[in-house]
Amino acid sequence: MSRHHPKNSTLAEFAAGTLDEGRSLVVATHLTMCGQCREFVSAMEEAGGQMLDAVEPVAMREGALALAMARIGQEAPRAPTARAKPSPLAAVWQPEQNSLLGYDLGPWRWVSPGLHYRAVMVPAGDDTRVFMLKAKPGLKIPEHRHTGTELTCVLAGAFIHEGGRYGAGDCDDADQDDGHSPVIDEGEVCICLVAMQGDIRLTGFFGRMIQPLIRI
Numbered sequence: 001m002s003r004h005h006p007k008n009s010t011l012a013e014f015a016a017g018t019l020d021e022g023r024s025l026v027v028a029t030h031l032t033m034c035g036q037c038r039e040f041v042s043a044m045e046e047a048g049g050q051m052l053d054a055v056e057p058v059a060m061r062e063g064a065l066a067l068a069m070a071r072i073g074q075e076a077p078r079a080p081t082a083r084a085k086p087s088p089l090a091a092v093w094q095p096e097q098n099s100l101l102g103y104d105l106g107p108w109r110w111v112s113p114g115l116h117y118r119a120v121m122v123p124a125g126d127d128t129r130v131f132m133l134k135a136k137p138g139l140k141i142p143e144h145r146h147t148g149t150e151l152t153c154v155l156a157g158a159f160i161h162e163g164g165r166y167g168a169g170d171c172d173d174a175d176q177d178d179g180h181s182p183v184i185d186e187g188e189v190c191i192c193l194v195a196m197q198g199d200i201r202l203t204g205f206f207g208r209m210i211q212p213l214i215r216i
């Protein structure tokens with residue numbers, strides 16, 4: 001049912017295993033809700049495997065086979081590298097659970113009237129911050145720009161901005177050229193999963209409130 005998807009370049013990096021962990025978590029969440037992108041990612045993974053098969057074999061150096069056999073005797077075989085099958089949405093995230101695809105979640109923290117924030121505990125190692133936002137219907141998020149990228153997957157409810165309406169399962173793959181000022185759609189509380197790189201530049205009351213939280 002989703003109509004907004006991650007960029008093809010983002011999906012390709014995910015399939016190649018080169019996307020950072022925070023953004024991969026957002027893509028994986030979208031994949032649980034989007035058959036179209038699941039097919040795209042498996043096709044990319046298959047193409048990558050065929051490319052490896054087509055690589056010219058290189059001549060082994062002398063003794064390599066004996067060395068390999070010796071190593072096989074010493075080491076346990078590697079675990080299969082195939083990506084786990086995406087699970088249904090219910091297994092990904094439920095309000096009463098405190099994890100998302102196995103990642104621990106921090107407590108909901110009040111940001112401003114109608115807006116809450118909770119951290120997603122993705123191991124550090126890059127400058128991506130991962131968090132969830134919960135916003136009440138009708139809330140306006142102030143216009144903001146990024147010096148990096150922002151990848152968002154809607155888990156519940158919907159928001160609307162210049163790019164259209166983003167409902168449950170939709171992904172907003174914004175880069176530093178995109179400035180936007182989302183409004184939460186009427187009817188349902190909106191909950192989003194966000195992976196953000198770089199700094200966010202916010203203006204206005206909400207912006208000043210949320211900025212210290214997002215810098216964590």
Ligand SMILES: [Zn+2]
Pocket residue numbers: 002004005006030034036037038
């Ligand atoms: Zn998709």
